[in-house]
Amino acid sequence: MPLPPLESPQWKNRFRAFAWGMSAVGTTVLALVLFATYLGIGALAHDTHFSLGWALASTLLIWAGPAQIILISTLGSGATVVQAAVAVTLSAIRLFPMVVSVLPMLRTPQTKRRHLILATHFIAVTLWVECYRLLPRVPRGSRIAFVHGLGCGLVIVCMIATTLGYQLAANLPPLFAAAILMLTPLAFLLSTARNCKEISDVLALVLGLALYPVVAMFHTGVDVLISGMAAGSIAYGVHRWRRRSA
Numbered sequence: 001m002p003l004p005p006l007e008s009p010q011w012k013n014r015f016r017a018f019a020w021g022m023s024a025v026g027t028t029v030l031a032l033v034l035f036a037t038y039l040g041i042g043a044l045a046h047d048t049h050f051s052l053g054w055a056l057a058s059t060l061l062i063w064a065g066p067a068q069i070i071l072i073s074t075l076g077s078g079a080t081v082v083q084a085a086v087a088v089t090l091s092a093i094r095l096f097p098m099v100v101s102v103l104p105m106l107r108t109p110q111t112k113r114r115h116l117i118l119a120t121h122f123i124a125v126t127l128w129v130e131c132y133r134l135l136p137r138v139p140r141g142s143r144i145a146f147v148h149g150l151g152c153g154l155v156i157v158c159m160i161a162t163t164l165g166y167q168l169a170a171n172l173p174p175l176f177a178a179a180i181l182m183l184t185p186l187a188f189l190l191s192t193a194r195n196c197k198e199i200s201d202v203l204a205l206v207l208g209l210a211l212y213p214v215v216a217m218f219h220t221g222v223d224v225l226i227s228g229m230a231a232g233s234i235a236y237g238v239h240r241w242r243r244r245s246a
Contacts (some may be wrong), residue, residue: 003137012060017142021149024134030126031157037065038158042165044069048076052166059162060155064124105135106143119144122151199242204235209242210218 003020004010011017025031038059045055050072058068067088074084102123103116123131127150138146196202208231215227 003094003134006137006139011139011142014142014145017138017145018149018152020138021146021151022153024130024146024150025153025157028126028130028133030129031154034126034154035064035157035161038161039165039168041065041068042162042167043074044072045162045164046169050076054164055162055166056159059158062088063155063158064092064095064123072093077130095124098125099123102128102131105131106140108140111144115144119147119151122147122154126154127151198239200235200239203238204231207231207234 003024005143021200041059042055045052045058055072058071062071070091071084074081074087075081099120103120106119107115127147130150131147134150135143135146193205196205208228211227211231212223215230216223222228
């Protein structure tokens, strides 16, 4: 269902904005990537002897594939609940910059903090990418309802995939399960490349890819964090230098 023009009075109906958000799930290839990823997560939960209800609850409440994999693998290996919680929390920190970048796109002068709670929960890699693609086509006053619909649609897709993956786990080859989990970082990389609009964006992406193999040689355990911060800082410095030189 195509989105109506920005000036359309239909946007004033929040239920319609919510429905358009849900329908937008069908316009992104990332929904297919999520589906394949959560097939693997459902299979992983089955193989580590967690119940289907527990797997669905983790999909609904955590809503981040890597964090769910960490939770399932740490608890499955005998770690304590506290250790698993710390590991998941550290993994979730990577989403904080995404939340900070999306929330200003949703706010209006009348927006209260409680209006952003559910939208904040939905902000993960996929929704972050799709917000930059879709929100410019949505009036600011309808964006929260739209994001609620988009987030609910994505969660429903993942709940269905988790259930199917759990049920198919007995027949799903381990190599295939591992391969589909790789679709999420690959899709994120390609989507980020597609959304690069400025030289600083391209520079940050290229430097991050170039620095990671070098940093990985030191076996720090936080290779992605170090290479990402270094690449982003250099790109930001170049951006500031170009602005002053202009």
